[in-house]
Amino acid sequence: MSRARRHLRALIATAATLAIVVPLGWLWWASLVPDTYNVMDMGVVDLGGGPDMDHDMHAGQDVSTFTGPDDGDPDVAITVTARKESIELVDGPTVDGYTLNGTSPGPEIRATQGDLVEVTLVNESVPDGTTLHWHGVDVPNAEDGVAGVTQDAVDAGEEHVYRFVVEDVGTYWFHSHQVSHEQVRGGLFGTLVVEPKPPGLFPGGPVVDTVDVVAAVHTYDGRRTVNGKVGESWQQAEPGSVARVRVVNTDNGPMRTWVAGAPYQVVAVDGYDLNEPTDITDTSVLVTAGGRVDVEFTVPMDGSAVRIGAGGGGASLVVGPEGATAPDDDEPEAELDLLSYGEPAPIPFELDFDRSFEYRIGRWPGFLDGRPGLWWTVNGEMFPDIPMYVVAEGDVVRMTIENTSGEVHPMHLHGHHALVLSRNGEDYTGSPWWVDSLNVEDDETYEIAFVADNPGVWMDHCHNLPHVSEGLLAHLMYDGVTTDYVVGGDADNVPE
Amino acid sequence: MRSTYVALARLVALGVVLQAAFIAFGTFDVINVVEDGEVYDGDYNSGQVLHSLGAMAISVVGLALLIVSFFAKLPGGVKWAAIVFGVIALQWVLAIAAFEVGAVIGLLHGINAVALAVVAERAGARVAKLEPAAGPERPRTTTPA
Numbered sequence: 350m351s352r353a354r355r356h357l358r359a360l361i362a363t364a365a366t367l368a369i370v371v372p373l374g375w376l377w378w379a380s381l382v383p384d385t386y387n388v389m390d391m392g393v394v395d396l397g398g399g400p401d402m403d404h405d406m407h408a409g410q411d412v413s414t415f416t417g418p419d420d421g422d423p424d425v426a427i428t429v430t431a432r433k434e435s436i437e438l439v440d441g442p443t444v445d446g447y448t449l450n451g452t453s454p455g456p457e458i459r460a461t462q463g464d465l466v467e468v469t470l471v472n473e474s475v476p477d478g479t480t481l482h483w484h485g486v487d488v489p490n491a492e493d494g495v496a497g498v499t500q501d502a503v504d505a506g507e508e509h510v511y512r513f514v515v516e517d518v519g520t521y522w523f524h525s526h527q528v529s530h531e532q533v534r535g536g537l538f539g540t541l542v543v544e545p546k547p548p549g550l551f552p553g554g555p556v557v558d559t560v561d562v563v564a565a566v567h568t569y570d571g572r573r574t575v576n577g578k579v580g581e582s583w584q585q586a587e588p589g590s591v592a593r594v595r596v597v598n599t600d601n602g603p604m605r606t607w608v609a610g611a612p613y614q615v616v617a618v619d620g621y622d623l624n625e626p627t628d629i630t631d632t633s634v635l636v637t638a639g640g641r642v643d644v645e646f647t648v649p650m651d652g653s654a655v656r657i658g659a660g661g662g663g664a665s666l667v668v669g670p671e672g673a674t675a676p677d678d679d680e681p682e683a684e685l686d687l688l689s690y691g692e693p694a695p696i697p698f699e700l701d702f703d704r705s706f707e708y709r710i711g712r713w714p715g716f717l718d719g720r721p722g723l724w725w726t727v728n729g730e731m732f733p734d735i736p737m738y739v740v741a742e743g744d745v746v747r748m749t750i751e752n753t754s755g756e757v758h759p760m761h762l763h764g765h766h767a768l769v770l771s772r773n774g775e776d777y778t779g780s781p782w783w784v785d786s787l788n789v790e791d792d793e794t795y796e797i798a799f800v801a802d803n804p805g806v807w808m809d810h811c812h813n814l815p816h817v818s819e820g821l822l823a824h825l826m827y828d829g830v831t832t833d834y835v836v837g838g839d840a841d842n843v844p845e
Numbered sequence: 846m847r848s849t850y851v852a853l854a855r856l857v858a859l860g861v862v863l864q865a866a867f868i869a870f871g872t873f874d875v876i877n878v879v880e881d882g883e884v885y886d887g888d889y890n891s892g893q894v895l896h897s898l899g900a901m902a903i904s905v906v907g908l909a910l911l912i913v914s915f916f917a918k919l920p921g922g923v924k925w926a927a928i929v930f931g932v933i934a935l936q937w938v939l940a941i942a943a944f945e946v947g948a949v950i951g952l953l954h955g956i957n958a959v960a961l962a963v964v965a966e967r968a969g970a971r972v973a974k975l976e977p978a979a980g981p982e983r984p985r986t987t988t989p990a
Contacts, residue, residue, distance in 0.1 A: 362915035369912065571883035601888065662884035712944060714937055721901050723941065755944030791945075815888060 380716035382733050385837035388498055388806065388824055392737040393730065397704030397746065402739050402828040409829040412499050415490035415805050417513035423467035425460045429539070430471045431479050431525075436536055436569065441579035444570040446535035447475060447525075453536030454565045454577055454599070455523075461544050462518050471508045475525075478502030478841060479537060481511060482526035484639055485620050485785045486541065487764050488513040490805025490830075495763070496527035497834050497842030498806055498824075503527075504840070515543040519620025520595035520641040522565065528843045530601075530814035538599050540565050543620075560584065560592035560648075564666045566606075566636075566659045567599045573662030584668045586648045592668050593645045594657050598636040601813040603757055603788050604660035607633035608646050609678040610669075611655045615685060617643035621766060621783035625692035633658070634685040637788035638759035639812035688772055691780025696768060698800050703744035708736070708809070708823060710789070712754040717820050725754060725811075725821040732820030738809070740801040741828045750787070751794040756813075758821065761786045763807040765825075767799035786812055801825075806832045808844070817845035846917040847972060850926075853910040854969030857929055860903040861962040867895040900940070907933040910968075919975065925968035932961045 382391075389406040396402065403409065429449050436446045436453045449455025460466050470481050480502055482494035492513045496502040503509045524538035540563045562584050564575050575582040586592050593616065596606045612628040619641055636642045646655060654669020658680055667675045711726040718732075727735050740746055748767065752758055762785060769782045772795050789795055810822035822845070836842050871892025878885045889897065907930045914926035939954040 358918070359916070365915045366912045369908065373908075568884045571878055571885070573884040600884075660884070661879070663882045712941065714941070721904070722897065723944070753945060755941075755946075 377716045377719055377721075380719055380731070382718045383837070385835050386733075387832065387835050389826075389831055391733040392735045392824065393728075395706060395728075395736045395738050397706040397738060397740070399704035399739070399741065399744060402741075407831050409831045410804075412490045412805050412830060412832040412834070415830075417489050417492050417511075418465060419512075421465055423512065424464035425458065426467045426469075427456065427458060428469040428471060429455060429481065430473050431537060432474045433476060434474070436577070438569055438572060438574060439578035441569070441572050441574065444572075446569060447479075447532055447537035449537060449539050452577065453538070453569075454567065455537070455539030457539065457563055458523075458541045459544060460515050460541070462515060462546055464543075465512065465514050468511045469508055470503055470511065472503045472505050474505055475532065475537070476505060477528045477532070477843065478504045479525045479532060480509070480527045481523045482529075482763075483511070483513070483521060483523050483541065484761070485519070485521040485641065485766075486513070486515065487517065487766065487803055490764065490803070490807070493763055493805070493807070494523075494526050495808055495844050496840070497836035497838070497844045498808065498832055499834065501834060501838075501840035502842050515541075517620055518543045518545045518622075519617060520563070520597060520643055521620055522597050522599060522641070524599070526844055528845075530818055530845060533599065533814055534601070536567065536569060538565075538567070540595075540597055542595060559590035560586040560668060561595075562592070562666070562668070563595045563597060564657060564659065565597045565599055566604060566664065568662065573659065573664040575659055575664045575666050578664075580663055580665075582664075582666045584666060585671060586668045588648050588650045588652055588670060590648050591645065592648055592655070593643055594666060594668065595641060595643045596636055596657065596659065597641050598638055601638050601815065603635055603637045603759060605633040605658070605680055605684065606636055606642060606644065606660070607658045607681050608644055609656045609658065609676045610653060611646040611649055613644050613646035615642060615687070615690065616645045617641075618687065619766065619783060619785045621781075623687075623691045623782070624694040624780035626690065626780065629685060631681045632683040632685050633681045634687075635788055637786050637812070639761050640759065640784070640786035640788070687779065687782045688769065688775065688777045689779045690782075693779070694781055696781050698745050698798075700770070700798060701745060702747045702798070704738075704740055705747040705749070706736070706738050707749050707751070708760070709751045710754045710758055710811075710821065712756075725816060725819055727821065727823055732822070735820070736823040738823060738825045739828055740825065742801055742804050744801040745798065746801055747796060747798050749794060749796050750789050752789045752791055755791050757788060757790045758816065759786050759788050759812040760809070761812040762799070762809045762825065764803045764805060765799045765801075765807070767797035770796040770798055801827065804830050806830060810845075814845070846913060847919060847975075850910065850913050850917045850919060850922060851969045851973045853906055853913060854926075854929065854965050854972070856906050857903055857910065857933075857965035858962045858969065860899060860906065861958050861965070864896055864899045864903070864958065867892050867899055871896060900937075904933055904937070919972050922972060925964070925971065929961070929965050929968050932957065932964055936961060
């Protein structure tokens with residue numbers, strides 16, 4: 350081979366190598382996310398067909414100014430102390446995790462509609478720092494508890510006070526939003542129930558249940574529990590009494606719940622009462638990750654008990670007289686479709702949309718912050734090129750959530766409740782169905798609508814929390830609102 | 846260059862064997878967990894994590910094989926390295942389709958894995974068998990692997 354040909358060959362080999370390595374290297378480099386960044390700088394502005402916005406993302410009112418009432422005595426005040434420590438499961442093993450006030454689940458906070466709630470979070474020993482996010486409560490933005498977006502993570506030895514008025518009745522929960530995929534899984538959460546005002550104030554008003562109990566379902570190290578107890582939990586109730594069980598799914602995957610031993614009604618979803626629910630039997634109802642479903646039934650007069658199933662794993666809650674047994678049926682095959690359950694009712698806004706957004710979820714190979722893998726995409730792009738959905742206060746917004754990623758995603762929008770309009774093109778025909786956490790199965794498309802009535806910077810993400818660290822998130826941003834908090838930074842904020 | 850080529854090709858074949866082992870481990874773990882009445886909540890278990898790391902590793906090795914083939918001046922070396930790389934790419938496509946279109950495509954993913962092991966082993970073996978003089982590379986004193 351002549352020298353010239355050898356040179357030519359080496360040149361071609363080098364060119365071919367560069368043709369492979371350079372694009373890959375560029376993709377890798379372009380995916381790198383700085384250790385510290387502001388969410389206002391990360392993403393693709395999406396106006397949803399609405400009017401343009403102020404292009405200086407750092408101009409405007411800071412999220413820290415959107416607080417609850419600064420003064421006034423709280424109606425409910427509680428200090429919640431977070432620790433990293435082992436948890437002794439009732440009737441189960443001891444597992445490593447996190448506690449609030451020494452237990453997991455942490456305290457159940459009960460308040461009455463309109464109460465000013467003040468929660469002092471004390472981080473005693475959570476090494477990564479922690480926060481409390483009020484899941485489903487449409488709090489002012491500064492109280493939302495997202496590290497790096499609405500506050501700094503609370504380091505061990507520090508404390509943070511949350512103050513907000515609970516305007517809506519319903520079943521809610523609270524959990525860490527700092528390294529949340531680890532801390533929530535490890536048990537750093539509690540529940541919040543907002544009860545209606547006493548019926549005396551509203552003659553003929555809401556019926557007060559004789560039994561009202563939370564069933565917080567959580568899986569610790571593979572053991573599914575109800576209120577921290579493996580297997581069967583028990584709640585005393587007299588025959589003939591009306592029981593409301595507030596099922597909270599604190600896990601990462603969807604769960605089915607059902608009532609065996611009595612007909613039941615699904616009376617509320619994500620804190621919103623359903624209109625004219627009807628009795629159902631042998632039917633389960635899906636509670637998506639982060640979601641809540643309240644079921645109501647009458648304890649049978651024959652002295653038997655009722656079982657509330659909580660998905661697989663053998664955990665359940667039995668409600669009935671002492672010593673009574675409850676049927677131990679398998680999970681019913683039929684599943685309630687909330688799209689057609691109950692009766693329609695007026696909705697509080699016109700479906701005349703100021704902005705329409707798409708939230709298309711897919712999956713694609715590529716680099717996420719330099720790590721190669723098969724990652725989630727939102728609208729075809731990988732993190733950090735996630736959508737920044739821009740709204741103005743008062744906008745009526747339509748969001749179309751489409752999932753073709755091969756896995757179910759429980760989509761959670763902070764600070765707002767959205768009305769489910771349709772699924773796969775089929776309009777809702779039942780009760781208005783309001784969600785803050787919506788189960789979007791693979792190959793499903795949901796249309797939801799909400800009013801932009803709570804200014805701030807809000808996460809809109811998958812509540813299968815490891816998916817958030819794999820890039821499945823977006824932000825809802827109000828024109829004229831900005832945040833000075835940063836992800837990373839001195840506080841080591843890691844919201845996902 | 847030539848022994849590197851052979852080593853990389855055989856590393857791909859070995860990787861496929863490990864991948865089969867990892868995914869079997871992961872699958873049995875899911876079954877055991879569920880049968881013990883515990884809950885499998887969708888997080889990758891050790892076997893599945895190893896399988897996804899293995900997928901990365903094989904892809905990187907396949908890419909390295911292709912790049913080495915450009916410089917190794919082995920007859921048919923580039924062609925076979927490209928075949929190996931193409932089968933790896935197809936394996937990714939089938940994995941994504943198994944997630945997005947339907948798990949049944951996993952059957953093709955499994956079959957294509959065997960194809961990958963075969964072509965990778967063949968790519969390595971044929972170069973290993975080449976008479977040292979047959980390649981344009983100067984004869985070496987080392988015996989081929």
